[in-house]
Amino acid sequence: MKQLLIFSTLLLLVITPAWSQSTEYQKNKIDKIEKGSVFTKIINGDLPATIVYEDEDIIAFVPLRLQAPVHLLIVPKKEIHTINEVSEEDTLLLGKLFLVAKKLAKEQGISETGYRLTMNINEDAGQSVFHLHMHLLGGKTLGPMVIQAK
Incomplete structure (x- = not known):
C-alpha cells in the first residue's frame, strides 16, 4: 500500500503543470515521504518529544522551534501527507483535531x-513535514497571518 502511495505521488509530481511545486521542493518532498515522517517516529516512540496529549487517534507535543510562548503540534496518528489527501473517512479525525486544540x-x-490554529499545506505555505499537523499558537498577541499589501 505504501509503495502504491509513493508511486502515485511520484506520478502526480511528474505530470503536474508548470504552476505547481518547484522541482527542488518536489524532490525534497518525495525524499521525506520515502524516509517516513518524523512525527510517525515520535508516535512510535522512536524519537523523544515532550508529549502534552495522547489518545488512540491523536498526539500533541511541543515542537523543537517555538514560534510563540505557547506552541504545540497536534498530529493525527494516521499518516496523511497533506490536507489534499484527506478523504471522507477522515471527517471525524479532523473534527477531533479541533476538539483537542x-x-x-x-x-x-x-x-x-x-x-x-494553522496547517501548512505544500510549498507556498512552507510545509516541511509531510504528515498532517495543526499548530496551536498563543500566549502573546500574534501578528498578521501574512504581510498586508498597502
Missing part, C-alpha cells in the same frame, strides 16, 4: 485571550 488551549490558559 480547544482542550489544550484551555489547559494552556489561552482559550479566552486568543490563539491561532
Whole structure:
C-alpha cells in the first residue's frame, strides 16, 4: 500500500503543470515521504518529544522551534501527507483535531485571550513535514497571518 502511495505521488509530481511545486521542493518532498515522517517516529516512540496529549487517534507535543510562548503540534496518528489527501473517512479525525486544540488551549490558559490554529499545506505555505499537523499558537498577541499589501 505504501509503495502504491509513493508511486502515485511520484506520478502526480511528474505530470503536474508548470504552476505547481518547484522541482527542488518536489524532490525534497518525495525524499521525506520515502524516509517516513518524523512525527510517525515520535508516535512510535522512536524519537523523544515532550508529549502534552495522547489518545488512540491523536498526539500533541511541543515542537523543537517555538514560534510563540505557547506552541504545540497536534498530529493525527494516521499518516496523511497533506490536507489534499484527506478523504471522507477522515471527517471525524479532523473534527477531533479541533476538539483537542480547544482542550489544550484551555489547559494552556489561552482559550479566552486568543490563539491561532494553522496547517501548512505544500510549498507556498512552507510545509516541511509531510504528515498532517495543526499548530496551536498563543500566549502573546500574534501578528498578521501574512504581510498586508498597502
